[in-house]
Amino acid sequence: MKHTSRIGAYHIVSASALISVFLLSILISLVHKTNGAIAASHSHIRNHDDRSPSREREADGAFSPRDKSHYGSSDGHHSEFDHEAILGSTKDAEEFDSLPKEEAKARLAILVGKMDLDKNGLIERGELKAWIIRSFKMLSEEESKQRLEEVDENEDGLVTWKEYVQETFGVDLDSNPSSIPLNDIEEQQMLADDKMLFAAADANKDGYLDAVEFVSFTHPEEDPKMLPIVYQQTLDSKDTNKDGEIDFKEFIGDRGHDKDKKWLDDEKDRFDNELDWNKDGLLDRQEIISWVLPSNEEIAGEESAHLFASADDNHDEVLTPEEILEHHDTFVGSEATDYGDHLHNLEKFKDEL
Template identity: 35%
Template sequence: MHLLLLVSTICLLFNCAVSGIPKPEEKRVLDRDVLNHAQHFQNDEHNKQYDHEAFLGEEAKTFDQLEPKESRRRLGIIVDKIDADKDDFVNQAELKAWIQYTQRRYIEDDVGRQWKQHNPNNTDQISWDVYRKNVYGFLDDMDPKDLEQGDEHFSYKSMLSRDRRRWSVADRDGDDRLNKTEFTEFLHPEESLYMRDIVVQETIEDIDKDNDGKVSVEEYIGEMYQAPEENEEEPEWIKQERETFANFRDKNKDGFMNQEEVRDWIIPADFDHAEAEARHLIYEADSDADEKLTKDEIIEKYDLFVGSQATDFGEALTRHDEF
């Protein structure tokens, strides 16, 4: 909710472009919390949806359908849960703990759902053959030409190949079966130190459009920003990102990011995502600068935490008992 989460938080890397062919389940995408800097601030503006997903996890989808009044009411209930010591304030530690909780809950729910889906008898392991049949079995009946549809990064063939490789890395004992711990690492490699190499490798493959095994400044910028029309000037924040690439990302000054430089970018040492997000939310909402938040301060900034994207949710809205 790596990934987050990615989730991710959660950034879909596999945009299946094959028309008329059923998609495999969307789990295989790397949540890619790894690109959270680019996602958090886009087009020179703060991306509030990033905060919504960090704060709410899966519940962000529900809150996105709420009218403002209902969104504020539900937010008030959440604030009471976050305030662990019941002192009527939310401090940084409590907010960090809540963000970590929502991420764990998302991962546990996702793994539990998919474990049950692929392992209805709840055995100790899932084999690759069973998983492949469940997710990619439809490929066996397809014309081989159709497998190549899409581009070199997002064809079904490349998706299957990537999943096979990631499965093999997660399979620590090499028996081609995954227990629940290994299956969790397969689904959410961004959450596992053991799987960090595959996260870096997949990230490079997704950004590296010319397949030279490294990331140029244009490929780096392309992850955040679509090239402007001819004669249209790039925004200031993109100019700053180019400078960041030259001065900080490209450490050996060869004009590219290699594997180690990409690792430093997406998995910076000693970076705590939950703590950074908690600090950011407090900074944005702390109107009296006392470094903690009251319920009123949070609800006043409800759009930062849970802001609604729609005003008419009607009868289709799923309501949860806890609210």
């Protein structure tokens, strides 16, 4: 949020003018303090510029992974991802960030009891990973619900292709029933890809996407039936020799034209050692899907390992409730500020869980 204040030079010639300037200086001081508090708080706001599933891609064509924002460009760690991985909700994570420490710990203690699937009083790696996978699914559902509300123009709980195109691309299909006037080739491809995803997500083929189908559309990694569509779209985009597989040259495509040798070497190393599992120099169907749709299970395993490294103080490969609560700021975050009546009470939180 950007606040710009411009104060001109005034010749103050009266007592009332002096009072006005004094009051204005107080107001400016309060604004600066408020802005400082906002800047210091955690941000869980999603970027809504990428409103099309086809826009949620990396430079190489892969869908953006769930943990894309976990580490910054300078390898800085973003704790917001940890909080969302435990809470399964951006909104809940924002609320936890504002809770007093003891309130946050009390709520986290309830969650710890639910993570402990075998009720032995300890949280094992598998239990934490299972909890995080559950949280990722809840995050996808929350994000999809918010997006549906943006697109659902007539508020009937369903999304038509017409509503989606109108809201996302700014094109009214009633005015352009036969063609969609998009001048940008990339936008045209996004629209074509989205139409394929929309049709695949429409399980009952009624022309509408309900809340469940809309999750499949906006988060195809959550629905196995979407995988063949994503695979075919990737082949259409990159498989220039039409052999059903992708070699390194096809993987790089036009991205390599303005890159230096180091970039190409890094991409070759990634292709050979991360994507090409069977080391045959080609990406087959399974390898392509794994590349284009990063596995939430793999990301959950990495996040579980990260949280264990942060909280397993005695290195015994299990987390006790005490260890988790000792590191509550890593798991859910909190501020040592009492927001009084704005907080939900603990009993209500227990009921919701």
